[in-house]
Amino acid sequence: MKAIRRFTVRPVLPEALHPLGDLARNLRWSWHAETRDLFQSVDPGRWDGCGGDPVRLLGGVPPARLAELAEDRRFLRRLAATADDLADYLGGDRWYQSHPAASDLPSAIAYFSPEFGITAALPQYSGGLGILAGDHLKAASDLGAPLIGVGLLYRHGYFRQTLSRDGWQQEHYPVLDPHELPLTPLREPDGTPARVTLALPGGRRLRALVWLAQVGRVPLLLLDSDVEENDLGERGVTDRLYGGGGEHRLLQEMLLGIGGVRALRTYCRLTGHAEPEVYHTNEGHAGFLGLERIAELCDTGLGFDAALEAVRAGTVFTTHTPVPAGIDRFDRELVARHFGPDAELPGIPVERILRLGSETYPGGEPGLFNMAVMGLRLGRRANGVSLLHGRVSREMFSGLWPGFDPDEVPITSVTNGVHAPTWVAPEVFRLGARQIGAERTENALMVGGSERWDAIAEIPGQDIWELRRALRERLVAEVRERLYASWRQRGAGSAELGWIDGVLDPDVLTVGFARRVPSYKRLTLMLRDRDRLTELLLHPERPLQIVVAGKAHPADDGGKRLIQELVRFTDDPRVRHRIVFLPDYGMAMAQKLYPGCDVWLNNPLRPLEACGTSGMKAALNGCLNLSVLDGWWDEWFQPDFGWAIPTADGAGTDEDRRDELEAAALYDLLEHRVAPRFYERGRGGLPDRWIEMVRRTLMQLGPKVPAGRMVREYVDRLYTPAAHAHRAMTPDAARELAGWKARVRAAWAGVTVDHVETTAVTAATATAELGATLSLRVLAGLGELAPGDVEVQAVSGRVDTEDRIADATATALKPVGGPDPEGRWCYEGPLSLDRTGPFGYTVRILPAHRLLASGAELGLVAVPSQEAGEGAGVLLR
Numbered sequence: 001m002k003a004i005r006r007f008t009v010r011p012v013l014p015e016a017l018h019p020l021g022d023l024a025r026n027l028r029w030s031w032h033a034e035t036r037d038l039f040q041s042v043d044p045g046r047w048d049g050c051g052g053d054p055v056r057l058l059g060g061v062p063p064a065r066l067a068e069l070a071e072d073r074r075f076l077r078r079l080a081a082t083a084d085d086l087a088d089y090l091g092g093d094r095w096y097q098s099h100p101a102a103s104d105l106p107s108a109i110a111y112f113s114p115e116f117g118i119t120a121a122l123p124q125y126s127g128g129l130g131i132l133a134g135d136h137l138k139a140a141s142d143l144g145a146p147l148i149g150v151g152l153l154y155r156h157g158y159f160r161q162t163l164s165r166d167g168w169q170q171e172h173y174p175v176l177d178p179h180e181l182p183l184t185p186l187r188e189p190d191g192t193p194a195r196v197t198l199a200l201p202g203g204r205r206l207r208a209l210v211w212l213a214q215v216g217r218v219p220l221l222l223l224d225s226d227v228e229e230n231d232l233g234e235r236g237v238t239d240r241l242y243g244g245g246g247e248h249r250l251l252q253e254m255l256l257g258i259g260g261v262r263a264l265r266t267y268c269r270l271t272g273h274a275e276p277e278v279y280h281t282n283e284g285h286a287g288f289l290g291l292e293r294i295a296e297l298c299d300t301g302l303g304f305d306a307a308l309e310a311v312r313a314g315t316v317f318t319t320h321t322p323v324p325a326g327i328d329r330f331d332r333e334l335v336a337r338h339f340g341p342d343a344e345l346p347g348i349p350v351e352r353i354l355r356l357g358s359e360t361y362p363g364g365e366p367g368l369f370n371m372a373v374m375g376l377r378l379g380r381r382a383n384g385v386s387l388l389h390g391r392v393s394r395e396m397f398s399g400l401w402p403g404f405d406p407d408e409v410p411i412t413s414v415t416n417g418v419h420a421p422t423w424v425a426p427e428v429f430r431l432g433a434r435q436i437g438a439e440r441t442e443n444a445l446m447v448g449g450s451e452r453w454d455a456i457a458e459i460p461g462q463d464i465w466e467l468r469r470a471l472r473e474r475l476v477a478e479v480r481e482r483l484y485a486s487w488r489q490r491g492a493g494s495a496e497l498g499w500i501d502g503v504l505d506p507d508v509l510t511v512g513f514a515r516r517v518p519s520y521k522r523l524t525l526m527l528r529d530r531d532r533l534t535e536l537l538l539h540p541e542r543p544l545q546i547v548v549a550g551k552a553h554p555a556d557d558g559g560k561r562l563i564q565e566l567v568r569f570t571d572d573p574r575v576r577h578r579i580v581f582l583p584d585y586g587m588a589m590a591q592k593l594y595p596g597c598d599v600w601l602n603n604p605l606r607p608l609e610a611c612g613t614s615g616m617k618a619a620l621n622g623c624l625n626l627s628v629l630d631g632w633w634d635e636w637f638q639p640d641f642g643w644a645i646p647t648a649d650g651a652g653t654d655e656d657r658r659d660e661l662e663a664a665a666l667y668d669l670l671e672h673r674v675a676p677r678f679y680e681r682g683r684g685g686l687p688d689r690w691i692e693m694v695r696r697t698l699m700q701l702g703p704k705v706p707a708g709r710m711v712r713e714y715v716d717r718l719y720t721p722a723a724h725a726h727r728a729m730t731p732d733a734a735r736e737l738a739g740w741k742a743r744v745r746a747a748w749a750g751v752t753v754d755h756v757e758t759t760a761v762t763a764a765t766a767t768a769e770l771g772a773t774l775s776l777r778v779l780a781g782l783g784e785l786a787p788g789d790v791e792v793q794a795v796s797g798r799v800d801t802e803d804r805i806a807d808a809t810a811t812a813l814k815p816v817g818g819p820d821p822e823g824r825w826c827y828e829g830p831l832s833l834d835r836t837g838p839f840g841y842t843v844r845i846l847p848a849h850r851l852l853a854s855g856a857e858l859g860l861v862a863v864p865s866q867e868a869g870e871g872a873g874v875l876l877r
Contacts, residue, residue, distance in 0.1 A: 011058055014070035019083035024054035027182055028086060028216040030119035031138060031421040033429070038082050042069065051588065053121035055182045090217055094144030095447050095708075096715070105715065106723035110276035111136065112150045112260055112286035114252070115158075115241055118215055120588040122181055123157035124222070126241050126551075127516045128613055129320055131587070132385075133282055134215075135419035135613075139707035141216030142421070142446040145715060148267065148276065149220035150260040150286075152252060153178060153211050156240040161551050161584045162489045167567030169552055169560045169583075173240055178211055178224065186210040186221070186267060194270065196223065196262040198254060201343045206234045208255060210263045219273070221263045223255055242553070250330050250338065253371065257288025258344060261296075277723040280316045280714075281379060284328055284371030290315060290378030291353060295345045302731055304352055305738035308378075309851075313734075314726030316718045317379030319372055319411070320610050322392045323520070328371040330357075335369045361399020376400060376411075380725060380853045381718050384413040385611040388634045392607050403861040407808070410854040414717065415632055416611040417710030420445035423617040425595035431467055435459055444702075448709045453702045461691040462684075468598065468622060468694065473506035475596020479547055480504070482582050482589070489583075503577050504545050509678045511626075511670075512597030512618065514549040514585050517559040520608040523550060524562050526601075527569055528663030536667065537578040542675040545578045546601075547593060549585035590614075595621035599674060602627035603666060606647045607634075616705035622694040626674060628662070636704060641697040643669050721853075728851065737851045740789070741858060744847050750783020751790065753864040754824055756843050758831075770836050778813060778827040778843050779820070780862075787815045791848040791855060792827040796841035805840055813843075 013021055020042075029035040039054045040047040043061050050056035069075050099105060115130030116122075116137065125131055133149070140147040156173035164170055178185075186194040186209075198206040207227045213220040225237040237251045268275050281287055290311050297307035321327060332354055337343065340350040356377050357369035364370075376382055376397060384390035390413025394406040401409050421429075424445060432441040436455045444453060484500050504510070517523050526533055526546070536544055548566060552559025563581070570581045582589060594600070600618035602609070602625070612631035619625060625642040627633040637644050648661035682688035703709070729737070759775045776794050792815075797808040813829035820826070831841060845862040846855040 011061065011063070011066065013058070014066055016070040016076060017066060017079070019079055020054075020058060023082060023086060024058055025182055025184060026086060026090075026214045026216065027118050027122070028089065028141070029054055030121070031419065033426055034085070035082055038078055041075065041078075051120060053119075053182075055121070056180065059180065094142065095712070096144035096146070099715075101720070104720065104724075106146070106277045106719050107274040108146045108148060108276040109140075109278045109280060109719055110150060110264055110289075111140075111147050111280045111282065112256065112289055113282035114151065114256060114285040116149060116151050116220060117587060118213065118220070119182075120586055122183075122213060123176070123586070124151065124154055124241065125587075126158040128611070129283060131418075132320075132416055132611075132613060135417070135422065135707040136282075136711060137215045137218045137220060138419040138422060139417070139446070139711040141218045142419075143708060143711055143715075144217065145711060145719075146274065147218045148264060148273065149215065149218060150256070150264055150289075151220065151222050152238045152256055153183075153222035153224040154238055154241045155224070155226050156243075158241045159551075159554060163486060163563075163567060163581075163583050165490050167564040167571065169563050171554050181213075183211040183213050183222070186212050186263075186270065188270070194263075194266050195227070196259045196266065198259055199344045199346075200234070200251075201337050203342075204231065204234070206230065206237060206251065206255065206259075208238070208259055208263075210266065212267075219267065219271075221260070221267055223259050223263055225255065246330075247334060249328065250334060253285050253328065254288050254338065254344065257286045257290070258292040260286065261289050261292040276314075277726045278314050278316060278719050280318065280719070281375050282318050283320050284317075284373075284375040287317075287357075287371050287375040287378060290374070291339075291345055291348065291356075295348055298347050300731075302734065303738070304348065305742065306731065306734040309737045309741075310726075310729045310731070310734040312378060312380040313729035313851075314722050315379040315381070316714075316722055317375040317382040318385065318414075319375070319382065319393050319397075320385055321372075322389055322396065322608050322610050324396070329365070329368045330371075332358075332367055332369050361402070364399065372397075373400065380857075381722055382411045383718065384411060385416045386631045386635055387413050387415065388607055388631065389413060389610040392610075401856050401859045403859070403863070404856050405805075405808070408856050410856050412717070414710060414713045415635060415704075416613050416616075417705055417707035418613050418616045418620065420620055420706040420708070423591065423594060424620050425471060425591075427467055427470060428595065428621050431459065431463060432456075445706060446708050448703050448706050448712070450703050453699050456695055456698045456702070459695070461686055461688060461695075464622065464691050464694055465686050469506060471595045471621065472510055472598065475510065475547070475592055476504040476506050478589075478592045478596070479580055479582065483580055486583050499573075499577065503580060504547075505543075508578075509542070509544040509599070509675055510597050511544055511546045511599045511601050512548075512593055512623070513546065513601040514590065514593055515602075515612075515614055517550045517552040517562055518556065519558055519562070520605045521550075522603050522605065522659070523548070523559075524565050525603045525659060525663050525666065527566065528659060529667065530569065532667050534575055536670055536675070537575050539675070542679045543578065544670060544675055547580055547582065547597065549582040549589060549593065551585055590617070594618040594623060597623050598678060599624050599626050601666075602630070602633065603645055603662065604628055604630050606630040606649060616701075619697050619701045619705060622698055624693055624697055626666075626669060632705075636701060638696075638700070641693050641700060643673060645669065725851075725853065733851060737849065740849055741847075744785065744789060744858065744860070747784040748847075748860050748862070750781065751785060751845055751862040752781040752783075753778065753843055753845060753862055754781050755779040756864055770833060772833045774831040774833070776813060776827075776829055776831050776841075776843070779824045780827060780845055781822075781824050787825055789847065789849070791846050793844055793846065794829060794831050794841055795844060796831060796839070798835060799838045799840035803840055805842065809834075 113133035115125045117125030117131035117134040137149050155176055159171035159173055162170045188194055194210045196208050200206055207230050208223040208225045211222045226235050293311045294307040336350050339345050339353050357374040359365050359370050384393040393411045394409035398406045398409050480500050480503050487497055567581045570579050594617045600615045600623050606628050609630040615625045628645045646665045648658045677690050757777050792813045793810045795808050795810050797805045799805055813827040816826045816828050847858050847860050
């Protein structure tokens with residue numbers, strides 16, 4: 001019989017064990033080994049059975065066992081010490097509080113994301129974006145940064161993946177009961193659940209509960225539309241992550257952005273938490289948060305344009321996608337229907353909202369509303385997630401800043417990091433602790449700061465090799481267990497699965513490949529030449545084995561076909577002991593997979609991998625990277641600690657030929673470079689050169705890849721300047737800036753560079769020698785603007801054969817005297833010839849105001865006409 005209603009009966013803990021409840025409700029246990037060890041000791045068998053989830057564990061421990069523990073003085077001492085450690089962690093000063101400019105840092109930062117990967121016990125993530133968001137919160141907690149996370153609670157989470165008998169991906173959506181998760185409802189003072197409400201067309205309402213997950217020091221607010229007062233359609237808005245499309249996705253993103261700000265206000269009102277000064281939009285999905293903040297300010301009497309400036313000042317926007325297909329775009333009419341007098345944000349003209357997401361650049365679709373474009377227009381500061389991705393993003397969105405070279409598009413980059421305490425295997429941590437002590441090791445993983453981890457140089461090679469072998473052996477056991485379960489789900493009987501006991505070998509070179517399965521990540525590149533791959537797997541002296549995992553989006557049949565193709569290869573009895581595909585890739589699997597592999601493979605189409613953090617997690621465990629130079633690997637690769645797969649990206653190379661060339665390069669690297677180094681032995685019987693590469697991976701990449709480094713960069717480079725801009729943008733300042741922008745835009749057509757001339761300052765200039773100085777004189781027409789509204793710049797640098805300036809340097813010129821009889825202003829300044837070779841310069845005029853973050857902010861620029869620049873163009877040809 002099936003129950004008609006489900007609810008959770010929570011245990012009543014004996015008073016002596018009450019701290020267990022506090023420890024279970026704070027997700028710090030997910031990265032704190034001592035807390036996990038304590039819970040495991042409560043009931044080891046049940047701990048393994050509940051997947052290492054303290055909430056589920058405590059919900060199933062028999063009362064007799066709890067009574068026994070309440071009398072166990074040794075356990076109570078451990079419990080008290082762990083509880084005290086958590087209290088110290090939550091209340092003590094950390095990096096943020098000890099920052100030299102601590103009094104000037106943001107009082108609070110709101111971090112909005114559509115998904116958060118904190119722990120497998122809270123399955124609210126699908127891939128890299130969510131894991132990054134979870135690592136961001138954890139690192140902020142470790143650093144003491146006052147973040148508040150905001151997201152959605154998906155009642156079905158992301159799908160669970162199994163395989164059919166013929167290897168086709170199948171999706172299952174388990175129902176999640178929030179009461180069985182490490183969550184607590186946010187409540188009003190009278191005990192009723194806190195709610196937020198959105199207005200929908202036709203007088204309908206979308207209501208959502210607010211759940212709180214405590215991530216160390218960081219609160220995470222999750223909105224849940226499964227509320228009885230909602231109609232059936234509205235109850236399903238937060239049903240599943242990235243489910244549905246069109247209106248369903250739009251409502252999810254409205255709830256995340258607009259409802260998220262309202263939940264944030266409620267949380268601060270109820271707890272006394274400081275209101276955020278900075279709002280970080282993690283991808284365009286949360287972009288509507290800016291509209292809600294504009295509406296709040298408009299309700300105080302500020303006009304739309306001034307409110308927009310005030311909101312932009314404190315907003316940071318991070319883009320994660322290097323491909324237009326990865327951006328949410330909605331039909332303009334659909335968006336228009338959900339805003340305005342009959343729906344949400346009635347005080348804002350719908351046309352102003354639509355303009356924020358309009359693709360106004362060449363090639364844009366006028367009928368679509370682009371969430372990333374809105375995010376960039378609502379964020380004064382924006383960034384990509386690796387140096388290469390920053391460059392790709394500037395190219396991708398350059399149409400929003402016409403007249404500027406892509407290098408000047410105001411999108412910077414902060415390379416992603418990974419939360420080391422989450423992803424470093426306990427055995428790796430213990431090896432570091434033996435060398436420098438547990439406290440210093442923990443600090444290095446959480447905070448970082450040093451350029452190298454030199455203490456690793458002193459660890460004996462024998463210890464490193466034994467550690468790597470132990471991690472590989474643990475992975476082999478994990479793979480066999482998961483593979484057996486997968487084959488049983490595919491319909492195999494126990495009697496036909498004896499071969500699984502021989503799958504993988506703890507002494508064989510192990511390659512890992514695990515990620516989402518869009519086509520650009522090229523899951524099946526390794527299958528390009530199956531005979532050659534088979535030879536590598538079965539090599540009599542230097543074999544390799546490969547562990548593969550990944551999920552395709554439920555609507556992506558192309559990705560599912562790639563998985564099926566790979567699974568059919570791994571089913572071949574000739575090679576199935578050497579290559580496996582593990583379904584249901586997630587955090588729990590990943591935490592065993594990264595440490596146990598010797599080589600981490602990544603072969604995307606360059607430059608379509610924004611960052612690729614899985615290789616970082618592997619590196620922290622001494623796994624070497626073998627990757628296309630994309631994402632973070634393009635930035636930090638050195639042959640000392642890994643291998644780069646050459647890219648066949650010539651303009652005349654078609655897709656098929658490119659894949660053929662890059663697959664051949666991959667096979668060559670594995671056969672001639674990777675495997676020989678793993679299997680060669682020195683005088684002591686150890687693979688000394690391999691061990692040295694592991695050592696260099698840890699020494700040189702270890703300090704760079706932790707999320708602590710990433711969050712410190714966000715604080716210093718983006719959050720703090722955003723907080724300063726927010727404070728400076730008073731209502732009067734916002735009105736001033738909005739009025740000035742309107743005036744400049746209206747008058748810009750009258751801004752011209754009318755004449756440019758060059759004169760020598762030293763005799764050496766006549767021969768254009770290095771170190772010489774030229775004097776520039778520019779006549780500029782400013783129309784209705786004044787010199788205080790603009791900056792006239794000389795832009796110089798090396799030039800190519802088409803006279804395009806690279807590595808440009810901009811120098812401000814100064815006005816001399818007043819306007820001439822024709823109303824033109826004279827500007828002068830020196831130009832240093834500071835580099836040899838082909839050199840050139842030009843002149844331009846940009847808007848200038850003390851409250852602008854960048855001269856490119858308005859997307860306005862005036863440059864010389866051909867006549868104005870004659871005789872003063874390219875030099876040193």
